[in-house]
Amino acid sequence: MGVGPPDAVWVGIDVGTQGVRALAVTAAGRVAGRGAAPLTGRREGARHEQSPAGWWTAVAAAARAALAEVPPPAAVRGVAVCSTSGTVLLTGPDGEPLTEGLMYDDGRAPAQARAAQEAGEALWDRLGLRIQPSWALAKVLWLAREHPALLSRARIAHQADLVVARLTGGPAATDSSHALKTGYDLQAEAWPREVHERLGLPASLFPEVVRPGTVVGEVSAAAAAETGLPAGTPVVAGMTDGCASQLGSGALRVGRWNSVLGTTLVLKGVTAEPIRDPAGVMYSHRAPDGAWLPGGASSVGAGVLTADPADLPRLDELAARHEPSGALAYPLVSRGERFPFLAPEAEGFLLGTPSGEGDRHAALLQGVAYVERLALAYVRRLGATVEGPITFTGGAARSAYWCRLRADVLGREVRVPEHADAALGMAVLAAYGTRGDAAPADVAESMVRVRAVVEPNPGRMERFTEPFHRLLDELERRGWLPSEVAAYAREHG
Structure with missing residues (x-):
């Protein structure tokens, strides 16, 4: 592949x-430079806003710090940006912000969500969205209701x-x-123009859309002066933070899955x-x-672990003596389950x-792993293939014991x-x-270095099958897990 000079980096x-x-990362996956800068926001009840100007100030600072570590001969070949999913604002024709940024978890629009759902019910049903x-x-x-004079x-x-x-110096x-x-x-x-018309949203509100990975412009001279990115560097259309992870x-190959275990558990595949x-x-x-x-x-997820992080290695060592545990946990971090079944009333329990x-x-560790096992059974039930190794990321991947257990x-x-x-x-x-x-997938595999490969211990999966089935029984008994999903997981999980 034409990777350019060995010291080339992508940001x-x-x-x-x-x-x-x-x-700043090389084609071989070496991190040549890194930078970070803080952000602050405004939270009041359901409101959560941030200043778009603050985003740019932090981006410029983080980019400068990352590139300060990169040796001068290195060539920056491109840059891409991800952000929180669902965060949005209104800008003018020149790209300058007209409103604050409404963050991904701003909760002031339940009525508008119902209206949007009703206006596009058939489309959302076809796409599997709500x-x-x-x-x-x-x-x-x-925003349209709050700022009607801005819509035109x-x-x-x-x-x-x-x-x-x-x-890039303007909207892209x-x-x-x-x-x-x-x-x-x-x-x-x-x-979906027809849906927008039903909602009273003009077509001029909505920008052109391209696939991620498309070059949408170049770093301007003004942005170069602020960020340290060379003027003329290609700017590539990004993705949401979850997809970026x-x-x-x-x-990234069909059939591969990434299990992200941090505060909560996220399963993503291809x-x-x-x-x-x-x-x-x-x-x-x-x-x-x-x-x-x-x-x-x-x-x-790991949000249920309340011990001091420094004490977790000791607890992991103790936990290894209890496989399986004498208790059975459904370790919900907060009320309500979203995946692999929907149960807003669900609560965590310890039997x-x-x-x-x-x-x-x-x-607790085993309970999370059982839900992970159920989740993989669920995606197979929907027709997805699960091939090859599972990739573990997230904060819990730092625990060698939990990775082996999972x-x-x-x-x-x-x-x-x-x-x-x-x-x-x-x-x-x-x-x-x-x-x-x-x-x-080829690019990712050349740039993402594998730190550890964990092989399951022969016969150990069967040791955990009985408590896994007991968890399925209990979730089904409480009316949270659909019977057909539980039956499939018992047979194919």
């Missing part, structure tokens, strides 16, 4: 909630779009990943065709090459009495990348978009 920028991260109050389309309707001259911008406009096309929650039809690859995991989920607990983004990226987010702190810790519960080989985050995913996407001679 990935992740605009998050609490800060911006930037990485408009939520946190989605950008609901927030756009809220305004343009929608997602969080990353604002940064791209500052990089948005990417289809960020546009998904604004109602973009990923199958037709078009805005998937790219950063290296799991399919050749879109997955239709009648329950609506999974939906798909579009990959840069046209494949599909289905995913779902559970409410179980049985642990024999001690090690046994209790074991029950591999045993799943009965699958596991790979743990050396670095796996959204900024790395954007560096991968920038390389794919500017090199033009390789598939996204």
